[in-house]
Amino acid sequence: MKANPRAWFSALFLLLVAAPLAAQTPQVAGAQPAPGAPPNAAQTASPGAAPATANSRPSAAQTAAPGPEQAASGAPSGTTPATAPSAEQTTQPAQAARAPQSHARPPANESAPAPDLPAGTIEVLVLRASGAPIAGQEVRLGIMFQRISEGESRSERLARTDAEGRVRFEGLQGGSNYSYRVTLKSGPAEYASMPFGLGGSGHRVKLHVFPVTRNIKEALVGMRGFLYIEPRDDIFQFQVLYRVFNIGAVTWVPDDVVLELPAEFKAFSAERGMTDIRFEQVEGKGARLVGTFPPGQHDVGFRFQLPKERVETAFFGVGLLPHVAEMRVIAEASTNMTLDVEGFEPTRSDTNPRGQRVLVTRKLMGVEGEPLQRIAVT
Incomplete structure (x- = not known):
């Protein structure tokens, strides 16, 4: 019997979106922020906050959709590991997995x-x-x-x-x-x-x-993504960040998971952290996600550039990783610049920590359990 994917997508929605978000923008281990990029957790977490680690596990009690100042800066406030949802709180695709999923909190290293x-x-x-x-x-x-x-x-x-x-x-x-x-x-x-x-x-x-699967449908994995856009004189600078949550007891190792980018992308850069998790460039196509995602929370990201044509309106589409529960787009903007992302919430204006005007929008996975798949930005 195959598990109903909508049921456990809805469970991930409750965990990653409907409950309060203690952490907003992931910090990629070992990565240095691009000029103008949003600050990372180490730069913005309140004093004494516990740092997120590869083994930390989010709880459903941790999160509210972020406030305006958090969305603009994209800064996480730190997380506190807590017990994963019980059998009554979430429906897990146990029958679909090669190895049985456990409802208990996976043991920590x-x-x-x-x-x-x-x-x-x-x-x-x-x-x-x-x-x-x-x-x-x-x-x-x-x-x-x-x-x-x-x-x-x-x-x-x-x-x-x-x-x-x-x-x-x-x-x-x-x-x-x-x-x-x-x-x-x-x-x-x-x-x-x-x-x-x-x-x-x-x-x-x-x-x-832990037991291992190459198929994300056989693991309880959900994601939150961030796309930060910095217009420059002749290019658009992009920073892509993902926070990956594995709330089950099966390790996920991606099998040819490629995030599609515009054909003209260039200057791809993805720093390696302390684990084997990273993005690799796929020439002319995009970025491939590789590495090991055991139970816990994991951050990964990369940067790229697009040529900036001398036109009034620029349009580009960016693919997403699978099982994305929430996606945010943040763009540095002049006073007359606008931002429109197809299917996303109305864009609002805010300021980043450096006092610059930014435009912010987001989209949540629908309550019907349909994950986000692609974004189109104008």
Whole structure:
């Protein structure tokens, strides 16, 4: 029996849109904002707000549709992980998935100093979502050394987990010049810790491996997108940002998911963050989404340019990723400039954090559960 896609699209709508949004514009890990682009979470979050991480999970209680000042700046206010919806709150396509979806909150990864371990030791524990250990799993320890006078060097160590799912790396160097990162592969998926250093004790990392699908219809994945437009003398500069929510217990690895761009796009740029999630340019077509999306929240984005013709009206269409629940378009604008996005809410005028006039509009996924597929901007 195949699950009704409208039912669980509606569940995603309730989670991502109808409930209050604690986070608005995603911050792409490792990315530097383009000139004039909206500030990221690190620049605008209120003091003391918890940063969003690859493992943070949004709750349905976190969000209201954003206020004018948030929409203009596109700034997230930070998120607090919370329990995913229960079986009564959401209908999940369990029958459609290759692996069963769990209604319980997926277990979180851990990475922290371990005083019970000797200095220079990293212990890794690899578990299934159920908590069962995975024996014989190859684990890679990436090692990076950085010193101004000597530059940067990288090396790695490989080892396999024992019957209890554990593996140890010993005799490692501490200090600020060394950083470490644990990664492992499971089919097409890659799971990883955030980089960390070693102090006066050891360090313990716990990674969970989930069932994997290449078909987004077999995972509880929804998205919120942002398109920021900056007109310049002879070009339009675009910044595209997506916040991807996986609220199930199945990892999604995209299979040839391409976001179409206008044929004349150029100057494509997509920085890599701390994971394998990123966009790659598809020459003459657009941007391909690649990487591993385990349960949690993930940010990814890219930039591109379009030629600016000397005409009064410019029109262009941009494709969207699948399962988009909300899309916002924000354009820097002169006093006589207008913005019209087909099918979106009426455009309103606001100012960005730098005091510039911006035009803002958005569209929400319909309550019938139909995801957004494409935007046309005039």
